[in-house]
Amino acid sequence: MQTVVELARLSVCLGKREILTDLSVELSGRIIGLLGPNGAGKSTLILTLLGFCPVTRGTARVLGHDIRRHIKQVRTLVGYMPENDSFIADMTAVSFVRMMGELSGLPAESALERAHEVLFYVGLGEARYRTLGTYSVGMKQMVKLAQAIVHGPRLLILDEPTNGLDPRARRRMLRLIRDIRDSGQMHVLLCSHLLRDVEETCQEVLILKQGRIVHYANLAQERSVNQRFVEIETSGDNAGLAEALTKIGCTCTTSGGRLKMVLPEDFDLRQIYRVAAKRDLPLRRLNYRRDTLEDIFLKAMEA
Amino acid sequence: MAVYKQTYKDYSGTRTTPWFRFFILSRYSYARLFKSKFLVLFLAVCMFYPLGCAVFIYLSHNIPLLTALRLRSGAMPPIDGEFFNVYCVVQGALAFLLTTLVGPSLVAPDLANGAMSLYLSRPFSRTQYVAGKMTILLLLLSVITWIPGIVLYLIQAGCAGWDWARVHAWLAGSIVLGLWIWIVVLSLIALALSAWVKWKIAAGALILGVFFAGAGFGVAINNVTRTHYGAFIDLMQVVRTIWSDLFRNGSSADLSVTEAWTVLGVTCGLCLWLLARRIRAFEVVK
Incomplete structure (x- = not known):
């Protein structure tokens, strides 16, 4: 099985603080959970994998590409759904997702076609011509998911995807994540505080505490x-x-x-x-x- | 809903070349900007002065028409460096107004809505982002500044003949260079301030403030200290000094040309530094 994320003595400092310390692990599951209390370094690890935080020591590889030398290839292969609100308020969902597809390298016509497809897929088909500023929190989460998968990434990074969702929307989001997993076309790295979400969806779990790996578990094996x-x-x-x-x-x-x-x-x-x-x-x-x-x-x- | 719409499908088609991807941002921004009727109207108004200049050039070469209008051809001001210098001042002022209209909405909303991480998590660099946003202003400002300026030069060359065009070829270079300097400075200041304050209205006010308050403070500093150092923060005076030099007109400004170029260089450097600090996927809280 292909290694999705490979960390070798990875350390990351932000300012003078060391946020991640000597992380070494190989993750190859179809869907990997990233757990830890607040301030454990989960988001920093995700940002590092995306090339946003500079690596202080060690190496990290995503789908075989070194993040320091081949960050553009990494970003082509990765879809990212951030934790915080991220959108352009005065754009319609279809324009927004299409633009994100084009920025990922899709030709304009393909990006438009994919934008419609993924918006239907996440359940926003009927609302796709509404401006994003008018969307509810749940709908914004779904648009974030849509923009993350529009270009057909090999690895989908989800940072707290069920944040702010009501129980029904949460179930829907988890169903979509499981569906993406089962499609077999992409790996998923899921970062969440909600243990139940991770338990329901993930095969592997990496637990961080104070910037260090404290536990790695293959849930199927543990069971x-x-x-x-x-x-x-x-x-x-x-x-x-x-x-x-x-x-x-x-x-x-x-x-x-x-x-x-x-x-x-x-x-x-x-x-x-x-x-x-x-x-x-x-x-x-x-x-x-x-x-x-x-x-x-x-x-x-x-x- | 159709079943196919509920199933995730992978994408395995072609990918575009990364070189021109920055233009995607410009394209989408133009689509949004031109929804504003006010902007379209303003752009139309910006064309009045070049149109007037074109009529003036045509008139000054049309002896029968001048005679019919009982005007002497010698009484018409010459089409020379000063004529194009005035053109630059007028169109430069309109370019400034257009920048205050368009500039604030370029980067501030992306930063305020946290969209930066979405742009930069793709194969799309910070440089491409700034280039994409800057292209929006550069093209818009070009349409009302140096492009009509060159058209006026060509009309004059057509009317006055090849000899005039050959002798005054430097004018074309001065028009292009002088106005490009201005639109680059305006674009950089607009982007930097828009990125700095993250709020459209405040960014617009700041752009106005940089130019008007800069001019006001400059005069105050000159009066209080009885020096000319206040002119360093008056960007309008700085650029007028450069234009006067480019169009070979005498300048009564307090600045030397070297000082003016240095001030512009420092301003552009500051703007680029500010953009490099603010255009990031996330902010580090130290």
Whole structure:
């Protein structure tokens, strides 16, 4: 799989402050989440990848291109949706998106055609001849997405795409992001404070804290690893069951009427049913206990 | 809605050459600017003086018509350096007014609306952005300054003959150079101030202030200090000094030509520095 973003001991200073320190990672997922508390350096990392912040030390490559030497190629391949309001108030959506397409190198006729297509795609087809100054926050977010994808980028960078959206618009935005992911035509780098958004859409997660990488997780792998964690709810004597399961190699703890356990390697789940049947203990529920992204994030923050 | 409209499609067509991409900004800006009837009317008004000059040149060479109007050909002012110097002063003033109309809306809205990161996240540099925005003013101002000036020169050359054109070829160069200097200075000041204050109305007021307040303060400084240093901040006087030199007229200005060129150079440098500071994808808060 192609490496989307490759950082090697990347450090970035703004003024005299070091914002990013020694970042080294290779990201190759179809959709990558960038997480971290305020001031962690997420936006600075995005701005650095776009060539807006000068690299102090180390290197960064986007889709194989060094951002210091080939920034124009990088910008041709990248679509960027900024966090803040970014538009030209007295332009219609179709003119605005068309102009952005032309600035990315599309011929005028193709840019116009693409502008109509992407505005329909993001759900602004009917409002595309209205000036941007009259748009609601949700519509402005959608226009920002439209201008970011009009030129068919290989990497789409989304900075807080669900900011200021109501639940319905948020669902719509996430659906579009998943759709773009599933189209298989571009990678997505999603920067968000909202863990749920990242969890719903991303395959890989990079967590930053104070300008450093504190955790990198492949969510799919983490989930498969987490299949060794099981949570049981019974309608009887948990303590006795825990003792019996410990004897066959499980590590058990009881909390709130539930039994949580870590299964040993190659453990056959049917043994749990056998032990419970011997004790004539009805099992009401058996779940794989997954670490949520929130658990992963909190662990990373505590590290 | 049709299904095809709900599906993302990749773009795999051709791409344009980056060299002329800056002109895209100018094209879209013209489309917006010419929606204003006032601007169109103003541009039409700007053509009155060149039209009057053309009529004057034609008249001064048309002896039968002059006779019919009971005018003596010798009584008509000559078409020489002074004639074109006055033309530059009049059209230069109109160019200044046009700059105060158009200039403030060029960069300020982009900065105020945070659009800069959208422009610069594309294969489009800061230099191309400034070139694109500057082209808007340069072309508009050219239409009312040196282009009609050259047309007047050609009319005069046509009426007076090849010998006049050959002897006065320097006039054509002076018209082009003198007015290009002025429109470049105006464009740079307009862009720099528009980028600096990020607010259209304030930028317009500042452009007026730079020229009128500069002239006022210049006179005040001269009177108080009994020197000529106040003339350094009076850009109108500075450019008039250069025009007088280019059109080979005697100048009563307080500045030498070298000082005038130096002031213009410093002004342009300052504007470029200001643009380099402000035209950025994002602002660093230190």
